Amino acid sequence: xxxxxxxxxxxxxxxxxxxxxxxxxxxxxxxxxxxxxxxxxxxxxxxxxxxxxxxxxxxxxxxxxxxxxxxxxxxxxxxxxxxxxxxxxxxxxxxxxxxxxxxxxxxxxxxxxxxxxxxxxxxxxxxxxxxxxxxxxxxxxxxxxxxxxxxxxxxxxxxxxxxxxxxxxxxxxxxxxxxxxxxxxxxxxxxxxxxxxxxxxxxxxxxxxxxxxxxxxxxxxxxxxxxxxxxxxxxxxxxxxxxxxxxxxxxxxxxxxxxxxxxxxxxxxxxxxxxxxxxxxxxxxxxxxxxxxxxxxxxxxxxxxxxxxxxxxxxxxxxxxxxxxxxxxxxxxxxxxxxxxxxxxxxxxxxxxxxxxxxxxxxxxxxxxxxxxxxxxxxxxxxxxxxxxxxxxxxxxx
Numbered sequence: 001x002x003x004x005x006x007x008x009x010x011x012x013x014x015x016x017x018x019x020x021x022x023x024x025x026x027x028x029x030x031x032x033x034x035x036x037x038x039x040x041x042x043x044x045x046x047x048x049x050x051x052x053x054x055x056x057x058x059x060x061x062x063x064x065x066x067x068x069x070x071x072x073x074x075x076x077x078x079x080x081x082x083x084x085x086x087x088x089x090x091x092x093x094x095x096x097x098x099x100x101x102x103x104x105x106x107x108x109x110x111x112x113x114x115x116x117x118x119x120x121x122x123x124x125x126x127x128x129x130x131x132x133x134x135x136x137x138x139x140x141x142x143x144x145x146x147x148x149x150x151x152x153x154x155x156x157x158x159x160x161x162x163x164x165x166x167x168x169x170x171x172x173x174x175x176x177x178x179x180x181x182x183x184x185x186x187x188x189x190x191x192x193x194x195x196x197x198x199x200x201x202x203x204x205x206x207x208x209x210x211x212x213x214x215x216x217x218x219x220x221x222x223x224x225x226x227x228x229x230x231x232x233x234x235x236x237x238x239x240x241x242x243x244x245x246x247x248x249x250x251x252x253x254x255x256x257x258x259x260x261x262x263x264x265x266x267x268x269x270x271x272x273x274x275x276x277x278x279x280x281x282x283x284x285x286x287x288x289x290x291x292x293x294x295x296x297x298x299x300x301x302x303x304x305x306x307x308x309x310x311x312x313x314x315x316x317x318x319x320x321x322x323x324x325x326x327x328x329x330x331x332x333x334x335x336x337x338x339x340x341x342x343x344x345x346x347x348x349x350x351x352x353x354x355x356x357x358x359x360x361x362x363x364x365x366x367x368x369x370x371x372x373x374x375x376x377x378x379x380x381x382x383x384x385x386x387x388x389x390x391x392x393x394x395x396x397x398x
Contacts, residue, residue: 002395004169004177007144013054017105019140019165020046021157023147023374024060024078031077037357038149038374039078043085045146045172046113050086053110057139059096059119059157061150067123075118082115090115096122097135105139125156133160146170148177149375151390152382159389169394177391179350179371180382184213188311188348194303194334196221196317197353200244204251205384210314211254216306218263220319220330225292227264233283236270236290263306267296269320269327278326294320295330307337307347315351316380318359331359339368352379 022042027034049056063073075092082090091108095101096116108114116139119125124132133156137143143165145151150158151173161167169177183191193214197203200223210217219227225240230248255262269278270290280296295303307313315338319330341347351360352373360366373379378388 002397004174004391004394005167005396006174007142007168007170013049013052013142015053015055015110016142017055017057017140018049019057019059019137019143019161020049020170021059021143021145021147021150021161023149024058024075025062025149026078028062028072028077033077033081035358036081037361039081039085041172041374042146045170046082046086050088050111050113055105055108055110056113057101057105058113058115059136060116060147061120061125062118063120065118065120067120067126069121070118073118073120075115079115082113086113088113093117097132097139102138119157126153128154128156128160130160130163132156134164136161137164140165143167144170145390145394146172147390148173148373149378152378152386152388154389159393162393167394169391173391173394175371176373176375176379177382179373180379182348183312183314183350184209184383184385187213190215190310191312191314192216192218192306192310193314194218194220194317194319195314196223196319196356198222198239199241200226200247200251201241203380204247206380207251208254209383209385211251211258211260214260214314216261216263216310217255218303218306220265220295220334221317222292223317224265224295228268228283228292231264231283234286234288234290235292236286236288238290238292261306263302265295265299266302267298268292269294269296269329271327274321274324274327293324293327300330300333303334304337307334307341310347312348313338313350314383315349316353316356316383318355322355322359322362328359328362332363335360335363335365335368339365342368342370352376 065073079090079092091114093116096119191214193210222239225235225238229235267282271278320327322328322331338349342349349369350371351369
């Protein structure tokens with residue numbers, strides 16, 4: 001990957017209109033934001049631009065309105081949160097482009113913030129239309145992408161807009177790319193990966209790519225059920241993906257070829273349903289009515305040993321049904337162990353994915369990782385080695 005264009009720290013931004021592409025795609029229930037992690041991460045960036053007397057125009061999406069106005073997906077509920085965190089007035093535009101937006105972008109004073117309505121209310125956004133992107137660009141003098149989590153999308157406000165305005169990679173985006181590149185290019189060895197999720201098919205390319213670069217791959221969560229079943233054990237009523245034997249065989253072979261240690265659970269916590277009490281079982285004791293909901297103590301011990309031997313670690317995917325406390329033990333222990341080793345300066349740790357971040361926050365370990373990514377798809381696609389349109393658009397051609 002080429003170097004990304006960065007904004008000159010010494011550039012005078014007074015009165016400059018900065019289009020800041022951010023990711024405010026946060027969970028909202030009954031008009032209330034239930035998780036502010038993504039917003040909190042952006043506040044220092046916005047404050048820095050405020051202190052430089054720039055005019056900040058925020059572009060974001062929320063959900064998938066499919067090019068139609070949907071009041072449930074309006075960004076308006078985020079306005080008071082931004083005002084509270086920034087301790088200043090934030091203006092809101094119910095339009096996201098056009099002459100009205102351009103006029104508002106010019107009218108706001110230096111150091112003020114204008115939040116535009118959900119960019120995906122316009123079908124042209126996801127169609128990556130050039131005319132639409134050009135219109136968007138008129139609201140600013142400079143464009144900065146701070147939405148790494150959207151940068152795998154070839155959308156107007158992510159990639160096409162960079163053709164019509166001076167465009168730069170933001171600090172958070174650059175940090176994210178740097179962290180993932182470090183994992184896949186020049187990590188300090190031994191390197192280990194703890195990876196979960198429900199579908200093996202969505203992560204086959206990631207696992208294939210990581211098998212060439214990692215010394216250990218630890219499979220947890222519902223994804224592990226596929227491997228357990230593949231080894232000939234009963235998984236009862238547990239979640240698994242059907243007809244994936246060839247993919248599983250391919251991953252096992254790729255790990256062997258690359259001398260990568262593939263680790264799956266050797267004991268698990270099962271229950272009859274999510275409300276029942278959990279029971280520790282070895283793989284050969286799982287019966288037809290069991291539901292695998294967490295990893296067991298021997299598996300945790302094994303993971304501990306690998307973490308202790310590792311210099312670099314990636315975590316993507318909780319170890320169990322962490323939302324319910326009695327099935328959160330494995331994820332809790334992994335988060336605490338990585339935190340301990342990271343704080344002892346013996347480990348470089350990177351975590352990514354919505355559920356993983358939620359688990360880390362739940363266990364109070366958000367300050368215990370070298371880098372935490374709130375991105376999902378973009379994080380995984382960059383790990384796969386894919387070219388992301390939003391990143392490609394900001395590369396310096398050397």
